[in-house]
Amino acid sequence: MGPDLLARLSRFAARDLRPGAGDRPHRPALWAFVAHDCERLAEMRIERTALIVVLEGSKELTDPSGTTRLFPAGSAMLLPPGWHGAVVNDPGSGGRYRALLLEFPAEMVRRLLRAHGNDGLTSRPRPSDWRVTLTPVLTDAIHHAAVGLTADPPLPTKLAEHRCMEVLLALLEDGVWWLGPVSPTGTADAVRQLMRTQPGMAWTAERVAGALNLSAGTLRRRLGDEGCSVRSILTEERVAHARDLLEREGLSVQEAAEACGYANRSHFARRIRTAVGVNPSTLRGR
The missing domain is CATH 2.60.120.280 (Regulatory protein AraC)
Incomplete structure (x- = not known):
């Protein structure tokens, strides 16, 4: 410089x-x-x-x-x-x-x-x-x-x-690709990184395992050893994504639900209430 x-x-x-x-x-x-x-x-x-x-x-x-x-x-x-x-x-x-x-x-x-x-x-x-x-x-x-x-x-x-x-x-x-977490410290961390850019995808154990070059059984076993599951990690990432969309980008509850892979708005609202203790509408424009 x-x-x-x-x-x-x-x-x-x-x-x-x-x-x-x-x-x-x-x-x-x-x-x-x-x-x-x-x-x-x-x-x-x-x-x-x-x-x-x-x-x-x-x-x-x-x-x-x-x-x-x-x-x-x-x-x-x-x-x-x-x-x-x-x-x-x-x-x-x-x-x-x-x-x-x-x-x-x-x-x-x-x-x-x-x-x-x-x-x-x-x-x-x-x-x-x-x-x-x-x-x-x-x-x-x-x-x-x-x-x-x-x-x-x-x-x-x-x-x-x-x-x-x-x-x-x-x-x-300029090719600086390591903006986010790199070198996962475990299988759960690798799964989080995989889901983070596409939280709206219908992730299954089979799809995640294929992306990580693992068998579904090995994936489930490793996640179990780390105290989590594909479903729990997907929920965490979707909730984080939803908060971003509602709080920072001002999307409607319906738009946020669809972006996070929830076809049912009521199901989406329950997930948010369980995770953060408030309704999705309360998060908008915070």
Whole structure:
């Protein structure tokens, strides 16, 4: 990234504005990390898709395998949910470490992948490097999103989210496919990833098993060992999808029911009430 592009983003990291405990809103968020002393975090876990741009100093990431990667000023990384390892934020000779972190909630990433596809996600390995290229298009998108997230008075929520969706689209266009969880930690996790982009499909144990190159019996046994089933996972994913459609996109209850694979609106309403304790109509426009 050239000096001009770096300067455009630097103004959003004038002071340390990092999240504290519980500071994870149900929407995209922009954080700034500023440090004058070397910071060493023995264990860090990423819960939401995180795009990190190093503005000054350098960042080191060490995976559980022991592999260490260095990210100098002007570089960026995309860490997916579930990443964990050791982190070092080093001010270096300049005496200051600065970085921007743009976080995306799971439902936003789910909408993007559902709309634009993530073919083969469950079968792909972890990327060899979490690095992303800060092209002018991506940097423009990050800058546009940062302006929207820090606007005073605040932009309408949907407009700010639209700007952040541009960042995700730019990443996807550049081949950054690991926006969502990668390298499933178990069969249940793999099933969730498979269903997440098509929650309205009539998933059966046979269909899921075929997609994961397993027999239906093996699939049921493994899920049973993990304390769940195809039906329970499908219900969880459909409820999450329904909340997204009702709360964020303002669809009608009938439209949300159909998008989630429920032909019977009453059945859909019962599922939502059981999961979240309120009627689907109550969720609209929250």
